[in-house]
Amino acid sequence: MKKKLVVIGAGFAGLQVVHGLKKTDLDITLVDRRNHHLFQPLLYQVATTVLATSEIAWPIRHLFRDRSEVTTLLDEVVGIDRDRKIVRLRNSAELPYDILVLATGARHAYFGKDKWEDFAPGLKTLEDATTIRRRMLLAFEQAELEADPAKREALLTFAVIGAGPTGVEMAGMIAELAHHTLPREFRRIDTRQAKVLLVEAGGRVLPSFSESLSDYVRTSLTKLGVTVRTGVPVTACDENGITIGEEPIACRTIIWAAGVQASPAAQWLGAEADRAGRVVVTKDLRLADDPSVFVIGDTASVKWGEDKSVPGIAPAAKQQGSFVAKCIRASLKGTMPPETFKYRHQGNLATIGRKVAVIEFGNFKLKGILAWWIWGLAHIYFLIGTRSRLAVAWSWLWIYLSGLQSARLITQKETMRDPEV
Incomplete structure (x- = not known):
């Protein structure tokens, strides 16, 4: 009988786990509150009228349409029973698991306000x-x-x-x-x-x-x-x-x-958490008292060196997802899994406007327009699919040459305060 793997969260970390377990003898269920994977590093460009929503988000079901062993559920976790190995969902039946991966990300933190x-x-x-x-x-x-x-x-x-x-x-x-x-x-x-x-x-x-x-x-x-x-x-x-x-x-x-705060994963698990609500995990990204549960991405507090934590950025989440996939593959084959997650920092990047950016990797520093081009290429590389890469590249080139931002549509009604018109 196939082992049941449940992955909660279809962000960078969760998707990387599922991608890394292709052609394995697993029954995989991927649960997320939304039907799309979101490229969060470019979310601010949607907010500031640079990109359209469809250019940085992709339907989860479409991503795994050719993976018959992967079931996608649009639902929300309300609790976890580790003794029974059950995930409780808001809108559907209890979901049993043999292996559980929590990659539920983070939310806003207003510091008590x-x-x-x-x-x-x-x-x-x-x-x-x-x-x-x-x-x-x-x-x-x-x-x-x-x-x-x-x-x-x-x-x-x-x-x-x-x-x-x-x-x-x-x-x-x-x-x-x-x-x-x-x-x-x-x-x-x-x-x-x-x-x-x-x-x-x-x-x-x-x-x-x-x-x-x-x-x-x-x-x-x-x-x-x-x-x-x-x-x-x-x-x-x-x-x-x-x-x-x-x-x-x-x-x-x-x-x-x-500021940000982790999802309620620590509460669901009854596990130790740090001040930001992130679950404290062992060096192989598991719960100390339950090796069948992995916690990764922004949900996890992972040590980096003596006095740092792994930052909550996309490359870190993808590395953790790949590591967990290797651990699960090894357990299925009966071989020795990797013992320690080792984070490889790929540098800090930030952009200021449409022609200036900064890059820092160790002692290497770069600023200005060349850094902006490298920043853009790095983000295009992480996008999913040729169509998205071409669409975003064209949008950026157009804005760079013309200075015009075209995604300026006022849509959506909301319950929060709008200026009165």
Whole structure:
């Protein structure tokens, strides 16, 4: 009888496990709350009108249409019974497993200020991206209609909270949109008067990069028209705007890029977790007291060296997925599985606008337009399918040559706050 493998989560880590177990004698079930795999590193480009949603997401069923041993379920985990080896799902029957892989990713963390989410959405899903795009474009439309100068200024003020790669990339692209793409399309307002704020509680932007590249990025953002505020946290956030320290700033579009928290996997498993809610795993990515359960990706707290954790980025997730697939293959063959996951860091990359990026790999540092081209090629390489690679490459080339961002459709109704039009 075939062993039952259940993989929860169709992100980079979960997909890599399933891909790595092709032509094995397993009954594989892949569960996800959405019907698509999402290329999260480019999600901010959907939010900032650069790319369409279809260019960075692919139906999970389509990816495994030729794998008869793989069953895909659109459902949500509500609990796990490790004694009975059962996964409890919200909409279907209990799902038994022999081997369980949890790769359920992360969600926004508001550091105890969960009410801020209504006013400052984060960026983890396609719905988040289209919500942010909608609010941003509606702010320009409302400003075109607004006669009151103070209200117009608030509508044309955009605040991004958190200056990691996502925050830096978001702020740069919003500035590009306001200062270069939209000015000729509005008559009553000058979109170049828009204010883009990037707020970071820490001392500098991109803290995971070297100080020299961090300084370069800050200078580049300033040249694009972004106002960078560091060293003072956001202390309030509501429908009127934000407060930095004790300074209130009126703005109608706020984007959260300041922190993430792991999914509730540790609660489902009754397992030890770190401060971010990530499950603490052994050196082979299993639970210490249950070798039939693997936890990987943003869901897992994995040591890297003496005092670091493996970062929550796509290359790390794919490496963990490949490692787990090798472990499972070895157990099926009765051979010795690899004992220790060894993370191979492939460098830090971030882009600022449509012509500037920074790359850091050990002592090697690169900045400017050449870094932007390398950043683009690296992201195209990780996309799934020739069609997506060609579509994204063409979109970027068009924007690079023309400066025009074409995915500027206002769609979707939402329950969270929109500017009133």
